[in-house]
Amino acid sequence: MGQNTMTAAELDFRAEVRDWLRMALPPGWGPELRPAKTFAERMEEGKLWQRKVYEGGFGGLGVPVEYGGRPATATQKVIFAEECARARAPEPADIAGEFILAPTLLAMATEEQKQRFLPPIVRGEVTWCETFSEPDNGSDMANIQCRGVVEGDELVVNGRKRWNSMAQHSEWTMLLCRTGEPDSRSRGITFALVNLSTPGIRIEQMPMLTGDTRETEVFWDGARVPMDNVLGAVNEGWRAAMVTLTTQRAIGTAVLVPRASVMVEDLVELAARTRIGGRPAIEDPVIRDGIARCAIDVAALRRTGERAMAASALGRPVGPEVSIAKLHWSESEQRMQRLAVEMLGLRGLLTRDDEAAVDEGFWAHYWLWTHALTIHSGTSEIQRNIIAERVLGLPVKR
Numbered sequence: 176m177g178q179n180t181m182t183a184a185e186l187d188f189r190a191e192v193r194d195w196l197r198m199a200l201p202p203g204w205g206p207e208l209r210p211a212k213t214f215a216e217r218m219e220e221g222k223l224w225q226r227k228v229y230e231g232g233f234g235g236l237g238v239p240v241e242y243g244g245r246p247a248t249a250t251q252k253v254i255f256a257e258e259c260a261r262a263r264a265p266e267p268a269d270i271a272g273e274f275i276l277a278p279t280l281l282a283m284a285t286e287e288q289k290q291r292f293l294p295p296i297v298r299g300e301v302t303w304c305e306t307f308s309e310p311d312n313g314s315d316m317a318n319i320q321c322r323g324v325v326e327g328d329e330l331v332v333n334g335r336k337r338w339n340s341m342a343q344h345s346e347w348t349m350l351l352c353r354t355g356e357p358d359s360r361s362r363g364i365t366f367a368l369v370n371l372s373t374p375g376i377r378i379e380q381m382p383m384l385t386g387d388t389r390e391t392e393v394f395w396d397g398a399r400v401p402m403d404n405v406l407g408a409v410n411e412g413w414r415a416a417m418v419t420l421t422t423q424r425a426i427g428t429a430v431l432v433p434r435a436s437v438m439v440e441d442l443v444e445l446a447a448r449t450r451i452g453g454r455p456a457i458e459d460p461v462i463r464d465g466i467a468r469c470a471i472d473v474a475a476l477r478r479t480g481e482r483a484m485a486a487s488a489l490g491r492p493v494g495p496e497v498s499i500a501k502l503h504w505s506e507s508e509q510r511m512q513r514l515a516v517e518m519l520g521l522r523g524l525l526t527r528d529d530e531a532a533v534d535e536g537f538w539a540h541y542w543l544w545t546h547a548l549t550i551h552s553g554t555s556e557i558q559r560n561i562i563a564e565r566v567l568g569l570p571v572k573r
């Protein structure tokens with residue numbers, strides 16, 4: 176956020192966050208960090224960090240005080256993310272709960288559900304995941320087939336979900352299941368909040384290019400979910416799902432753009448200590464052009480974020496325009512990491528198991544991970560469809 180566009184309260188908030196971060200960062204975190212740790216270790220650190228954030232008074236920014244949160248503008252939320260990125264603080268483990276579910280609960284849940292589910296998220300006591308996608312239904316979410324049948328005061332769930340990030344590290348999940356007729360599309364879907372320790376739920380690890388234990392498949396075999404955990408009404412989960420997906424795509428602005436800014440600084444630093452043809456890479460015109468392109472990408476993303484925040488300050492809900500940000504940040508991150516790996520040559524491909532790897536394999540690891548960014552939360556093709564149809568108003572292609 177540009178300093179000159181901020182209010183005095185926002186500037187004070189930035190100073191408060193900076194002061195707190197100076198004393199709160201766990202040992203070993205800071206400017207030199209490279210994530211050579213395993214995914215499970217990073218999740219554990221993320222869980223400890225989110226509790227520290229709450230104890231520091233920054234839990235649940237933007238969540239009303241009656242649910243344990245702290246009032247904050249959208250700009251203050253970005254300031255918090257920017258300062259954490261700048262200080263290279265750990266990533267919170269519960270991105271799904273804090274950034275995706277909490278706004279959905281505030282928009283859609285009953286008072287009783289808000290009282291029950293929001294405070295543990297704010298206090299950083301739980302980790303949530305999302306079980307929407309299925310082996311045959313990713314982009315076409317309205318075609319979900321995992322079955323939910325209402326029996327008394329329970330929803331009985333049978334089916335299979337795939338690509339469920341962090342399910343094995345989470346306690347709860349947001350579930351979409353079909354309660355209507357098989358061909359009822361978006362009119363027959365129910366959104367439920369499910370404790371993953373419920374009998375009848377089995378989680379299996381999926382292999383990933385990076386070696387991270389991040390993705391899972393979740394099998395549902397007669398899992399019984401209390402009807403009190405249904406968000407909105409039975410067969411009316413589509414609206415909540417749309418709030419969730421829109422919020423998910425907006426995360427880029429809140430969390431990832433500040434991190435991308437720091438990544439541009441890292442690229443400059445990497446180029447200064449890497450040699451190409453006997454000279455520092457930073458003197459190579461192709462590398463310089465590449466870094467300039469990344470810096471322009473990030474600047475444009477920040478402006479897009481500021482536009483969204485200005486709209487939110489005027490009370491306008493986040494809409495399909497978040498697809499522009501999602502498309503742009505995911506593709507920019509890929510360009511950045513490709514540039515780093517190209518700059519490093521063959522050594523850039525070595526992973527953390529190899530002694531000769533640069534920065535303990537950080538660049539190779541992150542480059543491999545960025546391939547997922549244009550797929551999860553809706554692929555680039557789907558974002559382009561949304562932009563064409565719902566932002567630009569172009570004819571819908573059938």
Ligand SMILES: Cc1cc2nc3c(=O)[nH]c(=O)nc-3n(C[C@H](O)[C@H](O)[C@H](O)COP(=O)(O)OP(=O)(O)OC[C@H]3O[C@@H](n4cnc5c(N)ncnc54)[C@H](O)[C@@H]3O)c2cc1C
Binds near residue numbers: 304315553555
């Ligand atoms: C790392 C990672 C993490 C994920 N995390 C989660 C999670 O936590 N929870 C969850 O529920 N899901 C998650 N997903 C699943 C993700 O949302 C889906 O993979 C994604 O929506 C694409 O669905 P699909 O894999 O079924 O591909 P498909 O929908 O089969 O698409 C295949 C290809 O066809 C293209 N395509 C499909 N439809 C159209 C169209 N109408 N127009 C143009 N092109 C089209 C797609 O862009 C893609 O290139 C994750 C995926 C990944 C890779």
